[in-house]
Each structure stands twice: as C-alpha cells, then as structure tokens.
Amino acid sequence: MTLQSILENFALILFVLMVVTGVIWFLDRFYLSKQRRAKANAALAEFDARNARLSADGIKLESSGRAALEANLLRQPTWVEYSGSFFPVIAMVFFLRSFLYEPFKIPSSSMVPTLLVGDLILVNKFTYGIRLPILNKKVIEVNQPQRGDVMVFKYPKNMSLDYIKRVVGVPGDTVTYQNKRLTINGQTLPETPLPDYLNEDSLDYSKQYMEKLSTVEHTIAIREDKPPIALRGVMDFPHKDACTFNVEGFSCTVPAGQYFMMGDNRDNSEDSRYWGFVPDQNIVGKAFLVWMNWGHFQRIGTFFK
Template sequence: MTLQSILGNFALILFVLTVVTGIIWFFDRFYLSRQRRAKADAALAEFDARNAKLSADGIKLENSGRAALEANLLRQPTWVEYSGSFFPVIAMVFFLRSFLYEPFKIPSSSMVPTLLVGDLILVNKFTYGIRLPILNKKVIEVNKPQRGDVMVFKYPKDMSLDYIKRVVGVPGDKITYQNKRLTINGQALSYTPLPDYLNEDTLDYSQQFTENLSNVQHTIAVRSGRPPISLEGVMDFPNKDACSYNPEGFTCTVPAGNYFMMGDNRDNSEDSRYWGFVPDENIVGKAFLVWMNLGNFKRIGTFFK
C-alpha cells in the first residue's frame, strides 16, 4: 500500500487514531491516574504533617494551598489530556462511519442527472451486511444488492478508490445493452422520454429518459451521436469471457458473487462496460441521501433511488 493510498483511506486513519488515543486513555485510566493519586496522597500527607507541626508551634496557616497542591499533582500531562478528550469523539465517528452511515462526495458527472458534481451523500453501511472496518470482510449477512440500487464500492482496478454507480445486473443476469437500451434476461426495459437535460457545468444538453429497472424508475441521460460503447476503452478483467462486444453494445452474463454497474449518465460513465464486474467483497454500501451541496442548496435533503 502506497503512502498516497494510506492518506486517502480515511477509515484507516480513523482506526489508527482510535487505537492510539484509546490505548493512551486506558493506560491513563488504569495506571497513570493511580500513580498520580498515590503521589498526591503521599505529598498531601507530608503537607498535613508539616502544617500540624507548625500549628502546634503556634504558627497560623492558610489551608487554601492544600487544594491547589492536590489539583496540581492530579493534573494530567497535556498529551494525555488531549488524547483522552479526543478518544470518545474519534471512536464514535469511527463506529458511525464503519457500521452505520458514511459520507461521500460526488467527484464526477457519471451519475447525472441523479447525482451532481459536488453532492455530499450518505451511504448506508449495513444494508448489504455488517463488514469489518478496513478489511471490508462481511461477517453478518443482511440484504443483497438489488437491480436499481445506487451503490458505492471499491473500484476493482484500484481498491483505494471508491466508485458510485447503479446496480444493473445481479448474479446470474444476462445483460444486453444495444443502441443505448437495456435488456435483462430477455426482457427489454421501458423508457419514457423527458425534456432534455441541461448540464450547468458544461452548458450542453443531453436526452433524458425515465428507465424502469425492476420497478425502480430513475432518470438517465444519453448523448446523441455518441456510440453505446467505446470498444478501445474496454480493459481486461476477470470473467471477461462472460461478455461479448460489438459496435452497438454488449452482452454479459453476471458471474456468481458479482454485480454489473452502470452510471446514469450513460455516455459519460466509465463503468462495468469497460472494467468489468464488481465482486461482493468490494461493496461499501447503499447511497440514499444528498445531505449537502455547497454550490446548490436546493439539493440538500434529496432522497434518490
């Protein structure tokens, strides 16, 4: 693992911080604090004995110094104090991101018009099963991805990268994409034309359709004049022999334990057409909510499917 991939893996950074601050917190709680208490008790006993002797000699003393002495002796070192303060916060964030919900930022237009560049989205981490942090190994089965789900996953060509696409095919499905129309297991999907979509970033128009994918109706965008697939962009990938390509599209049979992913911006998405299937072990979670977009506040609170 390179330094760049380590720095890019926020989950790993959180895990290391949780472990380090946790060790310091427990070490202080069960060892250092007891040492400070023992030293404080000994010093206070000496302080009390000295004051008692002075009082017996008729010297009047102020007792306020005792509290200040005790507080000073029990004070945590700065590095321990900060670690102890940060530990519960970091541990909570790590738990939430690892097992419940994780935020992601949409960096490209491959899911337009469903998701826009700059959308900050939430991903449900437990919908598809409970997985061990960092290792991403599933330990508890919950649900399987379904056609139409918007899913975040580790890019098969570089596991340090997170991709987001729509599940088009599940294990065993025969996917055919010809002339920019999908057929799944011999059944052609229905498409309803919509007004053209204006991409405000590039100021160009795309055709829009409502695609009915296993009763999940969502919007896709296509560009007239673009081929359904760029054959020179197709890479080598595991189980490539399950696919056949031609200038008008492709046909793939999804292997067991894998999923076929496509972007909603069909002519501007690098997806399973080019780099292959997504194994179950690459799954991160199901995306469902835009919680922030600093460039478009109207996007806040948008649930999508």
C-alpha cells in the same frame, strides 16, 4: 502525504488514532491516575504533618494551600488530557462511518441526472451486511444488492478508489445494451421520454428518459452523438469471457458473487462495460441521501433512488 492519499487512507488513519488515544486513556484510567493518586496521598500526608507541626508552634496557615496542592498533583499531563478528550469522539466517528453511515462526495458527472458533481451524499454501510473496518470483510449477512440500487464500491482496478454507479445486473442476470436500450434477462426496460437535460459543465443538452429498472424508476441521460460503447476502451477483466461486444453494444452474463454496474449518464460513464464486474467483497454500501451541495442548496435533504 498528499491530501488525496490522506482521504484514501482516512479509515486506517482514524483507526490508528482511535487505538493510540484509546491505549493512552486506558493506561491513564487504570495505571497512571493511580500513580498520581498515590504520590498525591504521600505528598498530602507530608503536607498535613508539616502543617500540624507549624500549627503546634502557633503559626496560622492558609487553608486553600492543601486543595491547590492536591489539584496540581492530580492534574493530567497535557498529552494524556488531550488523548482522553479526543478518544471518545474519534471512537464514535470511527464506529458511525464504519458500521452505519459514511459521507462521500460525487467527483464526476457519471451519475447525472440523479447525482450532480459536488453532491455530498450519505451511504448506508449496513444494508448489505456488517463488514470489518479496514479489511472490508463481511461478517454478518443482511441484504443483497438489488437491481436499481445506487451503490458505492471499491474500483476493481484500484482498490484505493471509491466508485458510485447503479446496479443493473445481479448474479445470474444477462445484461444486454444494444443501441442504447438496456435489456435484462430478455426484457427491454421501459423508458419514458422527458425534457432534454442541460449539462451545466458543457452547456449542451442530452436526451433524458425515465427508466424503470425492476421497481426503481430513475432518470438517465443519453447523448445521441456518441456510440453505446467505445470498444477501444474495453479493458481485460476477470470473467470477460462471459461478455460479448460489438459496435452496437454488449451482452454479459453476471457470474456468481459479482454485480454489473452502469452510470445513469450512459454516454459519459466509465463502468462495467469497460472494466468489468464488481465482486461482493468490493461493496462499500448503498447511497441514499444528498446532505449538502454548496453550489445547489435546493438539493440538501434529497433522497434518491
């Protein structure tokens, strides 16, 4: 099994480990330990009887022998001992990452300037509802994704991959992107020019703007030498008939139960422009914190919108 496949199936592997170690802990707690206790009691009774006979014959015995014998008889087998030690740790990690917070690593520059390659982020797993681990089925409704949220989700074309983009369209919205200006329901989003952004990987510059999406202000990067959409990169996807495309951009009406996602690095992001809408059942959680970046320590503890 490759490292990539392990990471993609980590939740399932963690679940299996939790079940196996939990079964062993439960079996030992309620069955195997009682068997060891019964065998120890029988052996100790025989030990006491033998010592009584020897004492009657005037033979003096070492008093520590009984305690050592009992400890040896009650000692857990190594495989049981390790399982019992690991079970609560594995269970806690599984609970935390399944229902509360899960760490992710940013692998690409599609969310620059908000998120950099190598950022280790935390994702809130409960803000959009409580979901069953592994199955990712929502069982308790909490909140709905809002425009401007940075969201992690299962890539619709390959459910084993996690993607991160910004929510720009919620169900019922008409999202239009023409000549690199984003319009939601007929309202063009305000943009404030900022100093040009240096792309560290390519060592070139992008135009940078502060964009206001609903109540969320965030930075975006624009490359003037690239088109607003590469039409030949647009794939077939469910509800594609809700979209129209041209060389200047696109317009899509977001269907019920779906979300339209775009990267902040607008001209270097493979997003809903190309592979379509994100269904509610694909949602993983809301990203909110950079907790580590080994190349940029100053980003540690950065909360973002």
